[in-house]
Amino acid sequence: MSASAVPAEDPGRQPEPGLRADAERNRDRILAAARRLYATEGLGVSMASVAREAGVGKATLARRFATREALVTAVFSDRMDAYAAAVTEALADPDPWHGFAGYLRAVCAMQAADRGFADVLTMTFPAAKALEARRTEAYDGFVELIDRAKATGRLRDDFTPEDLVILLMANAGVVAATGDDAPDTWRRLVGHMLRSYAAPDAPVPPLADAPAPTALYRAMIRLSRVR
Structure with missing residues (x-):
């Protein structure tokens, strides 16, 4: 066989x-x-x-x-469960904007903790039915979360579900480039993006500190060597 x-x-x-x-x-x-x-x-x-x-x-x-x-499904099934559960937790937050912001931080933290999962969230696996079912479940919950956050007037009206995909792609790149030398850089990226998504009167979390110039330089050198 x-x-x-x-x-x-x-x-x-x-x-x-x-x-x-x-x-x-x-x-x-x-x-x-x-x-x-x-x-x-x-x-x-x-x-x-x-x-x-x-x-x-x-x-x-x-x-x-x-x-x-099949291997990817087996390795990441528990993480996809956590990904879907994060949406459920965000929807349970009585403040939809707070739930929305917390969800984005939680998902980006999952990416930062595991580069493979960072890739999983920016790719599709049509043959991995269980994996894709959990992704769809999470997506549907996120669409509902968007609608609730917009209804509060704190999330910009022009935010779309595709903006999450863009954020995850950007964060995956940041994690891959800086994970060894400046591992908390992703937090600053997410902070900036949350500020861009917020309506004028929405409360926004403080920005994480910028990475040290020397650490960022090392990350740039490492990235150029890989390429």
Whole structure:
């Protein structure tokens, strides 16, 4: 059987009764390796690199996760749950503008904590049905949150759901560029963006401190070397 014919793994499914203990250990090793690599290097990591990091062969990886989408789904299913839960929490805030601002900060913090998840939030995986279902759930909740915040007069009328995508793309870039040398830079970006989204009378949080010039310079040098 070819690797492409192996059925995709359901990350929420319990191990089969007959699953050998070593096979289950291999699966756990693969997931742990993928989490480490994705968190530090992003989703550009190859399946071969994941296999090497896990200490298993490519065939073993393919038996457990036939496609990149299946592996990404298994690695990030809990984070997508947290992403969707953040919208629910924001909608429960009695102050929709406060909930809106808190949601943006929470999601951008998730990106800053895991570069792989930063990529997940700016990409689509049509074959990963469970992952995309959670993304859709979060999106629908965010649309409702936008409407509520606008109704208070504190969120600009011209803000759209697409502006969140733009913010997440921008934040992913900032996290990738400054995460090693100035890891809190994303906070200042989010502060500036919240000020741009706010209506004239809306309360806005104070800006985080700007990164030190030397730290930002190191980040620029590192980025130029990567490119």
